[in-house]
Amino acid sequence: MAAWIWWFISLQNQNNQMRLYKTMQLNKDDIAYEQKLNSINDEHKRKTAQYISEGITFVFVTLVGAVFVYRAVRKQFLLGRQQQNFMMAVTHELKTPIAVVNLNLETLQKRKLDEEKQQHIIQSTLQEAGRLNDLTTNILVTSQLESHYIPDKEQINFSELCEECVTAFISRYSNRIIKKNIEENIFINGERLLLQLLVNNLIDNALKYSLKEKTILIELNKQHDKIFLKVIDEGNGISDDEKKKVFEKFYRSGNETTRKTKGTGLGLYLCKRIAESHKAKIKVCNNQPAGSIFTVEFNT
Secondary structure: OHHHHHHHHHHHHHHHHHHHHHHHOOOOOOOOHHHHHHHHHHHHHHHHHHHHHHHHHHHHHHHHHHHHHHHHHHHHHHHHHHHHHHHHHHHHHHHHHHHHHHHHHHHHHHOOOOHHHHHHHHHHHHHHHHHHHHHHHHHHHHHHHOOOOOOOOEEEEHHHHHHHHHHHHHHHOOOOEEEEEEOOOOEEEEOHHHHHHHHHHHHHHHHHOOOOOOEEEEEEEEEOOEEEEEEEOOOOOOOHHHOOHHHOOOOOOOOOOOOOOOOOOOHHHHHHHHHHHOOOEEEEEEOOOOOEEEEEEEEO
16 A cells, blocks of 8 residues: 555656646747646646546555455465364364273273163263264265265155154163154155264254253154254254354354364254255254254255
8 A cells, every 4th residue: 555655646746747847848928828738737637637546446456455365364264273173173072982982891891790780881882982973974974075976866755764863862862852743754855874964963963052951852844845854952042143154164153172062063064065965955043932943944
């Protein structure tokens, strides 16, 4: 900006000197003196207007370029920070279940426990192994979808798939209140694994951000030519400015070093990509009196 200002002042000074020089060359006794003087003044004004218009153009282009550079740098900075948070989360998500599995297996190996305690430890080990499987599956499927993966679609009984997912979560989280309202015989043309991940991630997200005594409700119904999958929780809800951000890759609200909820920031992003690959829409709205409602709308 300083360079443009200096450039304008220099050109304007040169313009003033040229007018003064040309004016001094005129003969006041010349009959056409006034006409020539007006011509010199007009040329001076045209030059001044030219320098002003060029200066404004250059300043505008500079500002636009600066805005684009700022946005690009800011986007890169945010992406880098999100990737760093993702690596921290993945490290934590991998180490925790591995440590629990090792501890459980060592306990079974070194101690003679009664049947009930053994079953409890085995169940805990299976849950942690399931967490590892879910994490690796999310990462692999995300990579596939970003590589222009084309789903292998077929006619699927979506009602049965949702029933299986809910039943699995009820078995894994017997201390949580998980309810369902699933309409029977709803079919969708899609890939079974991706749709299963969609349902699982939505339920898992609801469990993460709800208290243990709160209810999680999974609804599936068909209205005219639309199919609606809803996962309703009674957690703290999501602020309006975060409703779109939660579907961004790696996005997780809060600080990664102090956050208590588990996750990598891929679950809801993966849900959005899966919904888009099935030409469906996903959105989140507030639940009353508290919580969130995640809705996936499919076309039949």
